[in-house]
Amino acid sequence: MSDIDDLIAQTPLELVLSHYGLPMPAAGAREHRMKCVFNEACSDSKYGNLAVQLDAAKRLYCHTCNVAGNALVLIFGLENHRAPTGGRLRGQEFKDAVAKLREINGLAEIEPAKAATKSAPAAFTETKPATKEVNVPMIRHEKEAARELANLCDDLVVDVAEMNPEAAQYVRKRPWLTAEQMKAWGVGWIPGNGRSLFRKNYLVYTHRNERGEVVSYSGRDLSFETKWTKWLRDGKPEGKKPNKHRYVSGYKRGLELYGGHADRLKEPYVQESLRKYGLAICEGQNEILRMEKLGVAAVGLGSNKATDHQIEKLVRFAKNAGGNRALLLPDCDEEGEAGFKELLWRLSEAGVQTRLGFTSNTHDGMMRGRQPEDLTDEEWAAIRETLSA
Structure with a gap:
């Protein structure tokens, strides 16, 4: 159970709500109130509806039908529009809720393969992992160098007065790109002595997965236009086409949407x-x-x-x-x-x-x-x- 408890603790309530297209908790709130997902009749009660705590345990309680539980119970209710049988998740209901929690988090499931014959004993049924790919959050990356970059976004410079001339010019040409917005999105310039592969001449962008975890950074080459003009002037030599953006090695950008965090x-x-x-x-x-x-x-x-x-x-x-x-x-x-x-x-x-x-x-x-x-x-x-x- 500890791994399930850990997954519940690591899953923001916002990620669950966004998966079902439901309103988000108020900023800074410790508790989120929402319509009961177990019994439609609860909406008519004067005692209010479902209350979900926003701490790691994510305990919930309906003040009308008295259903209680955690994020797994909430997911079960959102999927089935009723309470778990007997008031607690057991057996297949528990397995289905866990599978949905893993799906919401973009994690691969283990699925039973079909038996060779209908009479094959269950004990000999093979299992195989699904092929769903994920980007490992940098804080949990297998390489120490990548883990050390997980909080690189905290070091990015957002004040143009502190940037090098190329970065300052790039930002000033985009007056809508304010320091406040750059700070919020993890965008900025890193000094030449920075601890990253973007320290030469890039404006750095932070990339997050659906859960909001940092999974990569990309750098916009501030010299791209100059390099592009030279490449065209040189007759577009094979193998020397300049890249506008550079990503952390191993990052699968086709798995994510920029701005798609819950x-x-x-x-x-x-x-x-x-x-x-x-x-x-x-x-x-x-x-x-x-x-x-x-x-x-x-x-x-x-x-x-x-x-x-x-x-x-x-x-x-x-x-x-x-x-x-x-x-x-x-x-x-x-x-x-x-x-x-x-x-x-x-x-x-x-x-x-x-x-x-x-x-x-x-x-x-x-x-x-x-x-x-x-x-x-x-x-x-x-x-x-x-x-x-």
Whole structure:
């Protein structure tokens, strides 16, 4: 049981609630009140509904039907809309709740293989691990060097006066990228004597998994434009194409969505954005940060093409938290629009009501060759008006 207790303690209530598209706890609260998930009749009671403690144990109690338990009981109620048989999770009900808790956390399950014949004894039934991949949080990484970088985000410089000239210039060109926002998102410059692979000339971004744990960092090469121009001038030599971003070795960025951490749902602007637009989707980190300043809660692919893992998450997020709606905000170049055309198709096939915020040819070509991070307040206001029409 200790491993299950540990998993419960490590699972934020926000992650469970976001999985089912439910409202988040108030900021700083020690207890979260919500509608009873075990008995619909409890909603009519004057004594209130379900209370869930926000500490590690996550004990819950319904003041009307008197069901008590922990996060596993809550998950069972959310799945089955009733209390556990006999008031306690046992047998298959317990196993199902644990499996769902692991699924919510993105952990692989052990699934029984089919027996070779119907008469094969249960003792000889083989088991095999599911192939679901995960990014190991850096704090629990097998390599000591990676574990030591887990809190690198705390060392990032967000004051332009303390950055080198290239980093300061990059940030100043984006006045919406404030020190407060950079601090909140784990974005900043690391000094040349820093303890990371990004110490040469990068602006660093922190990447988190759905639970909010740091799983990687990426660096935006501040010399990219110069390197790109030289590469074009040299005739695009094979094997020397410069990369705009650099990631920590071993990080599988196709498993995550930038900005897709559960505790973000606590932000009032996120709930308002989801009501207005559904789930907004962009490519990169700067796009997410710019749209946040415009009041739009978006998640990023880290690429112009979504992976199968990301599609699964996008569909789940849209259905659970976005009213089964998605808004695509692509980079309006050839590669960006090609990737988002495929994304539009795949989300629509999954039953998500999906629409485009803009393309190269809409709004009189205003966005042609541009990215969401380039939007001015006035331009977004014009686009927003067409979306609400």
